[in-house]
Amino acid sequence: MAELRRSVCPFDCPDACGMLVEVEAGRAVGVRGDPDHPYNRGTLCPKMAHYERSVHSDLRLTTPLRRVGPKGEGAFEPVSWEETLDEIAARWRDILGQWGGEAILPYSYAGTMGLVQRNAGHPFFHRLGASRLDRTICTPAKGAGLAAVLGSTPAPDPEAVLGADLVVLWGLHALATNLHGFQRVREARRRGAKVWAVETYRTATTDHADHVILVRPGTDGVLAAGVMHLLLEAGDLDRIFLDRHVLGFEAFAREVLPQYPPAVVAAKTGVDEATLRAFAAAYGRAENPQIQLGGGITRYGNGAMTTRLILCLPALVGAYLKPAGGAFLGTSTAGVFPMAKLLREDFQPGPTRLVNMNRLGEALDPAMDPPVKALYVYHSNPAAVTPDQGAVRAGLLREDLFTVVHERFLTDTARYADLVLPATSSLEHPDLYRAYGHYGVQKVAAALPPQGEARSNWRTFQALAERMGLEEPFFRQSEDDLIEALLVDPSPWLTDPERAALAEGRPARLSPPALPPPFGTPSGKVEILNAREPEPLPRPLPSHAEGDPEPLALVTAPSLYSLNSTFQEREDLPARQVAATIRLSAGDAAARGISSGDEVTAFNGRGEVRLTAEVTERVPEGVAVVEGVAWSAFSKGRATVNALTSQRLTDRGGGSTFYDHRIDVRRS
Ligand SMILES: Nc1nc2c(c(=O)[nH]1)N[C@H]1C(S)=C(S)[C@@H](COP(=O)(O)OP(=O)(O)OC[C@H]3O[C@@H](n4cnc5c(=O)[nH]c(N)nc54)[C@H](O)[C@@H]3O)O[C@H]1N2
Ligand SMILES: Nc1nc2c(c(=O)[nH]1)N[C@H]1C(S)=C(S)[C@@H](COP(=O)(O)OP(=O)(O)OC[C@H]3O[C@@H](n4cnc5c(=O)[nH]c(N)nc54)[C@H](O)[C@@H]3O)O[C@H]1N2
Ligand SMILES: [Mo]
Numbered sequence: 001m002a003e004l005r006r007s008v009c010p011f012d013c014p015d016a017c018g019m020l021v022e023v024e025a026g027r028a029v030g031v032r033g034d035p036d037h038p039y040n041r042g043t044l045c046p047k048m049a050h051y052e053r054s055v056h057s058d059l060r061l062t063t064p065l066r067r068v069g070p071k072g073e074g075a076f077e078p079v080s081w082e083e084t085l086d087e088i089a090a091r092w093r094d095i096l097g098q099w100g101g102e103a104i105l106p107y108s109y110a111g112t113m114g115l116v117q118r119n120a121g122h123p124f125f126h127r128l129g130a131s132r133l134d135r136t137i138c139t140p141a142k143g144a145g146l147a148a149v150l151g152s153t154p155a156p157d158p159e160a161v162l163g164a165d166l167v168v169l170w171g172l173h174a175l176a177t178n179l180h181g182f183q184r185v186r187e188a189r190r191r192g193a194k195v196w197a198v199e200t201y202r203t204a205t206t207d208h209a210d211h212v213i214l215v216r217p218g219t220d221g222v223l224a225a226g227v228m229h230l231l232l233e234a235g236d237l238d239r240i241f242l243d244r245h246v247l248g249f250e251a252f253a254r255e256v257l258p259q260y261p262p263a264v265v266a267a268k269t270g271v272d273e274a275t276l277r278a279f280a281a282a283y284g285r286a287e288n289p290q291i292q293l294g295g296g297i298t299r300y301g302n303g304a305m306t307t308r309l310i311l312c313l314p315a316l317v318g319a320y321l322k323p324a325g326g327a328f329l330g331t332s333t334a335g336v337f338p339m340a341k342l343l344r345e346d347f348q349p350g351p352t353r354l355v356n357m358n359r360l361g362e363a364l365d366p367a368m369d370p371p372v373k374a375l376y377v378y379h380s381n382p383a384a385v386t387p388d389q390g391a392v393r394a395g396l397l398r399e400d401l402f403t404v405v406h407e408r409f410l411t412d413t414a415r416y417a418d419l420v421l422p423a424t425s426s427l428e429h430p431d432l433y434r435a436y437g438h439y440g441v442q443k444v445a446a447a448l449p450p451q452g453e454a455r456s457n458w459r460t461f462q463a464l465a466e467r468m469g470l471e472e473p474f475f476r477q478s479e480d481d482l483i484e485a486l487l488v489d490p491s492p493w494l495t496d497p498e499r500a501a502l503a504e505g506r507p508a509r510l511s512p513p514a515l516p517p518p519f520g521t522p523s524g525k526v527e528i529l530n531a532r533e534p535e536p537l538p539r540p541l542p543s544h545a546e547g548d549p550e551p552l553a554l555v556t557a558p559s560l561y562s563l564n565s566t567f568q569e570r571e572d573l574p575a576r577q578v579a580a581t582i583r584l585s586a587g588d589a590a591a592r593g594i595s596s597g598d599e600v601t602a603f604n605g606r607g608e609v610r611l612t613a614e615v616t617e618r619v620p621e622g623v624a625v626v627e628g629v630a631w632s633a634f635s636k637g638r639a640t641v642n643a644l645t646s647q648r649l650t651d652r653g654g655g656s657t658f659y660d661h662r663i664d665v666r667r668s
Helices: 051-055 081-099 122-128 140-150 158-163 179-190 220-234 239-245 249-255 262-269 273-285 303-316 357-363 389-396 457-467 479-487 496-503 575-579 586-591
Strands: 003-008 018-024 027-033 065-067 076-078 104-108 132-134 166-170 194-199 211-214 289-293 326-328 354-356 374-378 402-407 419-422 431-434 440-444 552-555 581-584 599-603 608-615 623-625 661-667
Touching: 003 440, 027 051, 081 104, 081 374, 081 402, 081 419, 081 457, 104 122, 104 132, 104 357, 122 457, 140 303, 158 179, 158 289, 158 326, 166 179, 166 273, 179 194, 194 273, 211 273, 220 262, 220 273, 220 303, 239 303, 249 303, 262 273, 289 303, 303 326, 354 357, 357 389, 431 479, 440 496, 457 479, 575 581, 581 586, 586 608
Parallel strands: 104 374, 132 354, 166 194, 166 289, 194 211, 289 326, 374 402, 402 419, 552 623, 581 608
Antiparallel strands: 003 018, 018 027, 065 076, 065 419, 431 440, 552 661, 581 623, 599 608, 599 661
C-alpha cells in the first residue's frame, strides 16, 4: 500500500502547487495535486503530473564524479564524497591564498524555490569573502517599474480577478507559466469578463482570449501610451481618482501623451488603428478591469520603463481602488520571514565584488582583476540558461578555472565541471515554500530518502564548511533547525490558525497587512511622476534590438512542457522537440526557401544555432520564436538558443534582455 506524503512543487513558478506523493518502499510511485490546497485545488500542470519520473529518472546523478576527458565532453568517473570534498577544500585554500576570496564565484538561481535550499550557499560564500552574485536573470526590471509607480503597495489577492469584467493578459503566457492563475481568468471569462491578450505571437493562452493584439516585440510602452492618448481624448478618465490618488498626471498628459496619436502608435507597434481604438474603448469603459502583467515585456532594454507605462493605465481609469485591483504582477511577500537569519550577510568580512549573473561570460574573462579561479554552480544551468552562451562556454572551457557543479542531472553546465556533486530532488529534503503568485506558504518534510549518494544543498554546504574549517555553530544546524528559526518569530502576516496549519505541514495562507494610505509610495499616491527616477515622467524608450542589423525579432519564450532548462530529462514530455524548433511566419520562411521540417541555422553576430523549422500562421512576419531552453545533448549542434542572446541589460534593475535580439535564419 502506498503511503501519501504532502509536498510542494519546488520549481520557479508562481503557483507553488500543493502535491500528494504516493510513496512505496522508499520510492515515489505517483504524485497528484493536493485537493486541500486552496490555490491549485487538486490539479497539477503537465510537467508535474509525473514528477516521479524526474525523481527516479535513469539520468539522475547518484555519486560524485570527477572529469576524465576534455571540459564540455561529459567523460567522468565516480569518486567518493570524501575524496571530492578534500579536493575542493584543497583547491579553494590554494586559490584563497593566492588570489583572495573574490577569485571564488558562486552561481545559483532557482532550481529549487524552497527558502532554505535555495539560499543555502549564501552564509558559506559570505564567510569566505567570495564574489557576490547579483541574481538578476529573471524580472528585476518588472520589479523596478512596479516600485517606481506603486512602491510597496501590496498586490491584490489572486482571486480578485474573478470579479473583473475585462482582463488584459499582457506579455503573459499564463496557460504555461501560471496555470492556476489562468484557471481563475477562465472562470472570470465564464462569468462574462472579456479577455484581451497582448502578445508577440499566438500562444495556447491567446487561444482562450476574446481579442488578441500582436505587438512588435519591445514596443508595448508605445502601445500603452497610445491607449492613454485615446483615453484622454475620449475623456474616459476617473478625474476624482486622478485628483486624489495620482501624482503627475497633468504633466504626463501635457508632455508625453500628445506624442502618441494612433497613426504614430500603429506605425511603431504594428497594431492597426482600429484594433488600438477598440482596445482603448473597451478598457476605458470597463467597470472593473485587471491587467495581468507577465515577464514578457520586461526582458527588453526598455523593460522597466514599459512596466511603468502599462501601470499608468489603471491609474487613469481609477482601477486601482476597484475590486479587481487594477493590475496583478504576482504577490510580493518578501518581508514575511526573517530571511537575514538565513542569509547571514554579517558573515562577510567586508564588501566584495558584485557580479551580475547575466554577465557571467564577462566575469569568466581571464583578464578580470582578480580573475575568477573557482566557480561553484548549484541549482542553475548557466551553460544553457544564461545569455551570450558563447562567452559563458569560452569561460567554462578555461583550463585554469576550477569548476564544481552540484546537480540532479548531467546538464550542459555539469559537463564542463571538474567535479560534479549529486543533488537531492525536492522529495528528498525538507524546506519551507512561499509562493509568488498567491499567498500560500507551506513547510515540507522529505518524502523519500536521498536517491543514491545525493545530498541536499544545505548538507553539501555543511560538509564544505567543515572541510574549510569554518567554526561558526551556524553551519552545524540541521535543515529543520533553519526552518524553525524562520518560523519562530510570529509574523504579522499569519493568523493563529494559519500558523498552526504551517507548523503541521498543511498549506497555510498569509494575510497581507493593510496599508493606509492606500498606496505604498513616499507620496502615498500612484506615482506617474517619480522624481527619484532618472526619467521622472514615463515615456517610451527604444529596445536594444531596434539597433540590431538582422531582420527577425527573436522571442525566446517559455514552453508549456519545460521550465527553462528543467524537464529536459523527460522523454515522455515533448520538451526536447519544442526546444529544438524555431517557428517562422509563412512569408519569412518562403523568402528564405524554408519549409516546415527543414533543418535551419539561426544566426546573428554572437552565434549560430541549429534548429528545425516550423512554418506557422501563429507567428507574424518579422518574428521568430523558440520556446524553452534545450540541453546540447538533445540538440543538433552544441550551441542552443542563448548563443543568440546578449549580455545587454535592462534600463533599470540590471535584468536580462532575453527577448530583445534580432537574428536571421538560413537553411542548414
Ligand atoms: N511552463 C513553464 N512555466 C514557467 C516557466 C517556463 O519556462 N515554462 N518559467 C518560469 C519562470 S522562471 C518565470 S520567471 C515565470 C514567468 O515566465 P515568463 O518567461 O516571464 O513568462 P510569461 O510571464 O508567461 O511571459 C512570456 C510571454 O511574453 C511574450 N512576450 C515576449 N515579448 C513580448 C513583448 O514585447 N510584448 C508582449 N506583449 N509580449 C511579449 C512571450 O511571447 C511569452 O508568451 O514562469 C515560470 N513558469
Ligand atoms: N532563452 C531564454 N533563456 C532564459 C529564459 C528565457 O525565457 N529564454 N528565462 C530565464 C529565466 S526567467 C530564468 S528564472 C532562468 C532560470 O535559470 P535556472 O534557475 O538556472 O533554471 P533551470 O534551467 O530550471 O535550471 C535549474 C537546475 O537546478 C537543478 N536543481 C533542481 N533542484 C535542485 C536542488 O535542490 N539542488 C541542486 N543543486 N540543483 C537542483 C535542476 O536539475 C536544473 O538543472 O533562465 C533564464 N533563461
Ligand atoms: Mo524566471
